[in-house]
Amino acid sequence: MPDDAITAKAGTMGTPPERSPSQQRFLDWRRKLTDRLATGFAVLMAALVVAPLLAVFTYLVVRGIGSLNLAFFTHLPVPVGEKGGGVANAIVGSVMILGIASIIGVPWGIGAGIYLAEYGRGRFAWLLRFTADVLNGVPSIVIGIVAYALVVLKQKHFSALSGGVALGIMMIPTITRATEEVLLLVPLSVREAAWGIGVARWRATLSITLRTASAGVITAVMLAFARVAGETAPLLFTAFGNQFWNLNPNQPTAALPLQLFVYAISPFDEWHRLAWACALVLIVLIVGAVAAVRLVASRGMLQGAS
């Protein structure tokens, strides 16, 4: 449908108004100027967007890299005032919490994605997709409250498990939508080939269709993982944090972003230093995952499916 502005312009094009040559030159100059200004504005905006990114990275590296020594990765936090110490327990704790989150979120998310791609039909599937998007937009702190109510209240103590539940719930919608997308990219002919040789539908879905789309699914899982790896808010009152080692999922556990937060808002310079180092480690991991995903995607997510 042609835009009304275009037709309006076209209508007025027929009979140009009376203008002196100098008037016309001015108008032309003004249009050109506007064009240049707009271009410049857009470039400026792009630069202003990229600038904070570079700034954040620069500061992280500058302030954080000095603190990245072996002790940082292997020692426990030391009491205030003492130098040194590390975040080993937070790293291990993060791994545990994220592990629990993945066990909950990944199969569930892939299952929902399989449903939407292979079995969903019409209105109902549309509703599920929409719900997934809505769930994606729920603030992480609210999910934390729900995990608190579901797990912490029942257990009467904080735990890595409750943190994992919160993060797992957050992973589900991302994995679902992405899995659905890559499964739909697998052509019908591949499925028909599997059905045609007498492979049961469930087996065909798992061993053929999902396998063909596996690169895309792994990408989706990594992206969801990277997203929740940096989440702090839901862990504040689920995993809660811990100054010491903890390998028991039923106990409060330290996590890297949590530790970062505690250090950052503290009044101690030594802790601020550690905060920068934590941030650097976190960023390297997350950005590494995102960059790796981008690399895989650009080489063709479905190398086999076409």
Add this chain to the structure above:
Amino acid sequence: MRNLVEAFRFPQQPKREPATGAPAAQAIPLIPAKASQTPDYVFSGAMLFCGLSLVAIVVLIVIELVLQSKLSIHAFGWSFFKGINWDPVSGDFGALPFIYGTVVSSLVALVIAIPLSIGVAVFITEMCPKPVRGTISFLTELLAAIPSVVFGLWAIFVLAPLLRTHVQPWLAKYLGWTGLFAGPPFGIGMLAAGVILAIMIVPIIASITREVLTAVPQQQREAVLALGATRWEMIRIGVLRNARTGIVGAIILGLGRALGETMAVTMVIGNTPQIAKSLFAPGYTMAAVIANEFTEATGDLYLSALVEIGLGLFLVTIVVNILAGLLVWSVTRGMPARVRA
């Protein structure tokens, strides 16, 4: 017609050797002949369960939020959201300062983020030379991957001092008459929260705007160019105007994200439950108060009040996200999952 068959049939060929090991007439079956349908039903049932659980989770969220905030709802009713006192000591809880803080910080963020995002999106889709395009869009995506708490850290130690020493004095000097930039420049405060929020929501608004702009058919652009328009005029008339709905949807989506942001905000907003006109003043948002006080909450009413704030936050973000989703879906026919990660 008579001898089509003869015309086209192969001449009788000598038989090729039979394939080695031609299967015996009744070959021993290697796979079972009988195959039950039950595994299929079980599997599709399990997948359905996973799908339905999406809805179940949302319902569960609502239930738990309502259950845990019952105490507070009974105690204060609707006036909870109009009360301006947040006094844990006396047990008087009112959520208005947080609502105010959430709204104002998000608005400030939007004011800053909208021109930035649309500018970047227009730049990438319409103006950027091809080789640079990938890099810029990659960098924008990278911005989206940085966790909130890292932004908060940077905001405390870099942004806030920057605001305090350079930006706020300038604002107070030239725009102080508006009343928005009054009071001592701490650096920390509503303005800092708004700025860091803006940085965080730009990638979302920008990437959806990009999708929407790319969805505008090429003919629209060409039609306007054919009338002799400059490039900017082409963008303004042929692209932006057509993408209006989607862009509004993108903005609302960014708003939804800003409303729920917790960590970066709580690290720089000052965490003071007050309503002040000046952007220099410290404030508090709904998400920030929950983050800060949840584990310190003494007493069931306190906790319940916090959960009720969470319920309010949830409802607001749901409505905003549904609205945004509908707007964006109407233009792009379903949002690709890549964007959300």
Add this chain to the structure above:
Amino acid sequence: MGVGVQVEKLNAWFGATQALYDVAMNVPANHATAVIGPSGCGKSTFVRCLNRMHETVRDARLEGRVRIGSMEVYGDGTSATEVRRRVGMVFQKPNPFPTMSIYDNVAAGLKLNGFHNRRVLDEVVERSLHMAALWDEVKDSLKKKSGASLSGGQQQRLCIARALAVQPEVMLMDEPASALDPISTSKIEELIFELKEQYTIVIVTHNMQQAARVAEYTGFFLMGKLIEFDKTEKIFTNPSDKRTEDYITGRFG
């Protein structure tokens, strides 16, 4: 040995649109039967009804009776998977499993159905590739090359080998050579010639000369109805129905 296929009063729908009207046919065992007709006449639909692929389409519906040997294809106790293990299908566009090697492609039907004996699998794969006249070309790279890296004609023969590995009794071919070059086409036709010995073959083709070359029996479909079914020679030299004659002589279609 192949078995015969009996079709009685077969009606099929896509949603509200009827695609097949009261089709009845007796496909003889160990022979090749061609199914010809103009575009859209229902020949593909008919063949897909024989191995219950028709029902995989949304809103597809079917009534009637199909028997393969002694098995009721649409009987209450019969699952689609069972039927498809006895009836192999080769599709118009070759569709090897893209992420699997040649070996895995051929063995897929057995492996995915629970059969894992390595030695026997090797034998079956070799045998199937021989029967599909592909063994000599791929025997050195069975596990190294992926199914999708072969040429079009080779891919189609791979699909035939894959179907044969499951030891079906009936082979359905839906325009198996229409996407291939003439040399591959003639190789496939030679294949069909040989496979007839052990299998019952139903081949859909829009190429009348192909039907004449390959099949002993032919069925002519028009607008969802089976107009005529007889020995190929008779259909092409002395058809009983005027519509058949019109199609054969090229007056339409």
